[in-house]
Amino acid sequence: MNAIGFDHPLALLLLPLAALPFLASPLRLSAVPSSAVVPEDALSAAIGVALSCLGALAIAALVLGLSGLHRRDQAVERRGAGANVVLLIDRSSSMDSTFANRSPEGKEESKSVAARRLLTDFAARRPADRVAVAAFSTAPMPLVPMTDHHDAVSAAIAAIDRPGLAHTDVGRGLTLAFSMFDDTSSETSRALVLVSDGAAVIDRRVQDALRDAARRDPVRLYWLFLRTQGSKGIYDRPPPGEPDTPQIYPERHLDVFLKSLGLPYRAFEAKSAADVSAAIREIDQLEQRPTAYKETIPQQNLDWIAYLVAAFATALLLGAKLMERRLDEPELARPARTAS
């Protein structure tokens, strides 16, 4: 891709006008019997050529300016401290209730509103991240592919407090999230952040797929569990004598499963928005690895530079023009001398 572009390339057809100064001169003609009378003078010849060049430069610069010279928007590779993050967000309808498991009233915040607010902050604080967003509920859904554009990320995060669906298919959501790291995201800086308010039994086949994905694309795994009051937590064990099955303790079993993947893994159990905020701050601090990301520098108009060049050349020409003296012109100094 060329770095320089034109808004109206057709205007460039006027460029041949720049040849005009070599065919004509803005200086007035002097009546001389023969050009042979004029002595050969290298300096004069050089000045003549220079004046023509200045004229050509002025015209060419004006044409370039008129054709809308600009530098195209450029993606500049930058290095920073951040991560390639896949945010996997639970969009089941239980996210729309508060931590106290009520419909939000007045100033109360639902879990999804709190998650939205804090994740938006998180993304905004970390310019060096490349982020992809996926949601899962009854089915896994990729929302925004891995991108450097943080507007896109915040648009996807902004949608998480919109009405969700019924179920929590966390297993297939995780498989989708693993697949969203692209080739350009360096392996050392991949992080997967799962935000959910519950868990579910992961199908045996999906478990196998996940183990396989974890071996192939190692990532650092974070589970931000938004625990609703009265629900079972990650670390709740069944009382003695009761069966310890994933159907009854899905959160505990998801935790056990994620630990078994052999990846760097942290689980955060948040019972309030403040806990979520603390957990996100901690993830923010942990995920400071060297990353390469692209920053887009928007298109820059360069036509003003072309116009300035044209003005400069015209100014020199004008200077030359004002110094012009004709052979038949009386010298300016003479009247002054006669007066004295």
Added chain:
Amino acid sequence: MRPDWRSLALGSALALALAAAAQPEIQATRATYDVIGFVDITGSMNARDYSAQGSPQSRLDAIKQRLPAAIGRLPCGSRFGLGVFSERRVFLLFEPMETCRNFGAITGAIHGLDWRMAWEGDSRIANGLERAIEMAEPVGADVVFLTDGHEAPPLRADLPLTFEIEKGKVKGLVVGVGGAELVPIPKYDDFGRESGFFSMRDVPQASHVGPPPDGAEARAGYNARNAPFGDMPEGDEHLTSVKEPYLRQIADATGLGYVRLVEPDALAAAIETNAKPRPIPVPVDLSPLPAALALLALGLLYGAPLAASLRSRRVLQQGVS
């Protein structure tokens, strides 16, 4: 001494070029559009009645190809959000975002759409459209609803279709996707592998929602407790085509426009005609005006003596001959 006209031309060219370099601008407004595209991802959207490069293309793939291109043609500053429709409701993937800067992300998200994202098999389009309009309203966006109009189970002709939304608050359009000919709908097994096409017995051919209609007793197979609607009739609900009259009807009832999925240019134009224009201030660069005048001045400066010398040469030649 009378100033030479050539000095004047140079002087004005200088002044005009400086004026152009100062980049004068005025504020103008440009119409932009805020839309949320809702894409039908139900089973009938897998029917292949488009073609691309000589091979059949499914309706969903036709959308993936044309919708991003149409969005790219909307004026910069427009915003686009994406949602999917299945069952009887919609699910918002992302809120509207600026289309020019985020074009890559929007295209990527549209290409990521898949029938596997659907949460249930039904396709109650009228309900979905209503939910879509409700979802777009709080953010002030308009709706672009892309669907083939194939209701599954089919609507009951004897029950009137009603919408409980305020007509005209949200504008936009319904985009009809699919061909006019009936084509079979691909069927997938539990692992998402294609396993043939739906047959007549696979899908309900008539709706059994609501109380049975009058005269159901006379139908074949009627049983007051077990089969109040009678036997399932034969039909062609397992085949699909774009249901244009129906889509026009629901578009009309909700105050939206209707267009068939066409080439991106026409689709972008249809969005612009049907959505609410949202004027945003844009600076308009006025510098080409002085720059063009400066160019004219320089052109005269060099052109006039050139023309004069050409004329005098001609006179000279004529004098000699």
